[in-house]
Amino acid sequence: MSPVKTPLVKLSAIRKSFGPVEVLKGVDMAVEEGQVVAMIGRSGSGKSTLLRSINGLERIDGGVIEVDGECVDPGQIDLRALRQKVGMVFQQFNLFPHLTAGENVMLALKVVKKQDKAATRAAAESALAKVGLGHKFDAYPSQLSGGQQQRVAIARSLAMAPKVLLCDEITSALDPELVAEVLGVVRKLAEEGMTLILVTHEMRFAREVCDRLVFMHGGRIAEQGPPAELFDRPSTPELAQFIGMVEAR
Amino acid sequence: MAYSFDFSSLLDYTPVLVDGVATTVGLTAVSTVLGVALGVGGAAARTSTVKPLAVVVGAYVELIRNTPFLVQLFFIFFGLPSLGIRLAEWQAAVLAMVVNLGAYSTEIIRAGIEATPKGQIEAGASLGMTGPQIFRYVVLGPAMAKIWPALTSQIVIVMLGSSVCSQIAAEELSFAANFIQSRNFRPFEVYFLATALYLALAVALRWIFSLMGQRMFAKGVSRA
Numbered sequence: 450m451s452p453v454k455t456p457l458v459k460l461s462a463i464r465k466s467f468g469p470v471e472v473l474k475g476v477d478m479a480v481e482e483g484q485v486v487a488m489i490g491r492s493g494s495g496k497s498t499l500l501r502s503i504n505g506l507e508r509i510d511g512g513v514i515e516v517d518g519e520c521v522d523p524g525q526i527d528l529r530a531l532r533q534k535v536g537m538v539f540q541q542f543n544l545f546p547h548l549t550a551g552e553n554v555m556l557a558l559k560v561v562k563k564q565d566k567a568a569t570r571a572a573a574e575s576a577l578a579k580v581g582l583g584h585k586f587d588a589y590p591s592q593l594s595g596g597q598q599q600r601v602a603i604a605r606s607l608a609m610a611p612k613v614l615l616c617d618e619i620t621s622a623l624d625p626e627l628v629a630e631v632l633g634v635v636r637k638l639a640e641e642g643m644t645l646i647l648v649t650h651e652m653r654f655a656r657e658v659c660d661r662l663v664f665m666h667g668g669r670i671a672e673q674g675p676p677a678e679l680f681d682r683p684s685t686p687e688l689a690q691f692i693g694m695v696e697a698r
Numbered sequence: 699m700a701y702s703f704d705f706s707s708l709l710d711y712t713p714v715l716v717d718g719v720a721t722t723v724g725l726t727a728v729s730t731v732l733g734v735a736l737g738v739g740g741a742a743a744r745t746s747t748v749k750p751l752a753v754v755v756g757a758y759v760e761l762i763r764n765t766p767f768l769v770q771l772f773f774i775f776f777g778l779p780s781l782g783i784r785l786a787e788w789q790a791a792v793l794a795m796v797v798n799l800g801a802y803s804t805e806i807i808r809a810g811i812e813a814t815p816k817g818q819i820e821a822g823a824s825l826g827m828t829g830p831q832i833f834r835y836v837v838l839g840p841a842m843a844k845i846w847p848a849l850t851s852q853i854v855i856v857m858l859g860s861s862v863c864s865q866i867a868a869e870e871l872s873f874a875a876n877f878i879q880s881r882n883f884r885p886f887e888v889y890f891l892a893t894a895l896y897l898a899l900a901v902a903l904r905w906i907f908s909l910m911g912q913r914m915f916a917k918g919v920s921r922a
Contacts, residue, residue: 504824505823506820506823506824528823529826529828532823532824532825532826533826535824536824536825537820537821537824539817539820539821541815541817543815543817543818543820543821544821545818545821545822545835545836545840546818546840547839547840547843547915556825556827556835556836557822557825557826557827560827560831560835561825561826561827561831602821605821605825606824606825609825609826
């Protein structure tokens with residue numbers, strides 16, 4: 450390993466506007482391999498937009514995104530190389546409803562990675578087993594609970610062997626009793642050294658699992674650091690207020 | 699009532715009727731396959747980000763949906779020869795039906811495509827799939843499942859509308875009926891039978907499409 454560690458994900462001066470509203474006002478951020486980073490902040494602070502720009506779902510207006518050597522700037526049209534290195538899990542699961550759990554996982558392996566049938570099947574089985582759903586290979590999304598659907602969605606991303614996994618409020622659409630099973634999977638991934646960037650409202654989880662917390666406010670990173678430090682000694686009034694709000698719930 | 703019914707006089711014309719039914723079925727089958735294929739392509743184009751393509755297909759759809767089928771048919775059969783394009787009756791009939799169904803099914807399938815939740819397209823994109831791959835593997839199946847009943851109705855309409863093709867002497871069922879009643883002067887019996895045959899064809903067509911729909915889409919989607 451080289452003495453100077455280059456970050457796996459590097460965001461430089463990211464800008465993004467929706468019409469006249471500037472939601473990202475020049476964000477710099479670096480995530481090293483194996484790090485687990487949670488982005489927190491009020492709704493409208495730009496955290497989801499920032500996360501979605503890392504795999505090009507939001508087209509940035511300025512700045513550069515670098516993921517494992519793949520560079521993306523605002524002019525970029527073809528984002529497939531980037532997207533093969535960046536997995537994403539969504540709030541609403543977004544499974545393909547006409548495909549079984551297994552087929553959901555196999556689709557991109559087949560059409561994007563062009564793997565043969567046997568390899569695809571084996572990869573899908575092992576990915577589903579990893580999220581504890583090896584026995585649901587032939588179940589359709591409509592036959593699964595929300596928590597199970599989200600775990601299939603995680604397996605679908607993992608099967609593509611991404612360098613980093615983005616999680617966009619992946620427990621927000623779940624019934625409270627189903628949150629733990631999904632967070633359990635994420636916790637396991639973190640322990641195995643997967644690089645994770647999460648947008649989350651699960652503060653306790655963020656505190657326990659994450660290496661670093663990024664607090665966004667008004668389209669900028671207002672504060673970042675180890676979770677314990679941020680929670681116990683917030684240095685901006687905005688973060689102090691946000692923590693107060695969250696803990697009051 | 700002075701009129702005495704005599705259906706037995708139709709028996710002599712059985713071969714003509716059978717030919718007529720076969721031609722109607724053939725015209726419908728060919729134009730359904732080609733018309734729906736055209737509709738899938740048209741819907742893909744209309745929902746694509748390539749603006750000129752979407753505009754051209756939009757113009758085609760509006761042109762066809764706002765003009766009568768009979769005029770479209772006459773234009774193809776009587777008008778195109780002026781440009782040196784001469785088509786046989788059945789060719790003109792098929793072309794008119796394909797062009798017509800293509801326009802209507804473009805609109806129907808487009809509605810199904812636009813009902814796809816945006817998140818599913820984003821999921822496909824974030825897995826590294828290309829636009830065409832997302833269309834084929836993620837969007838098209840559920841879209842077709844959603845609009846299958848509407849598409850079935852449109853195909854029935856096109857099948858029934860094929861009776862208009864008798865006007866250019868395409869020898870389908872209505873042409874056969876016209877021919878028979880001009881010989882035996884028994885319009886009630888002839889058109890009664892033709893009506894019954896069209897009804898039977900329409901019911902059969904709906905049944906076949908319903909079965910196809912169950913086979914293709916019963917999984918996951920309909921229960922979702």
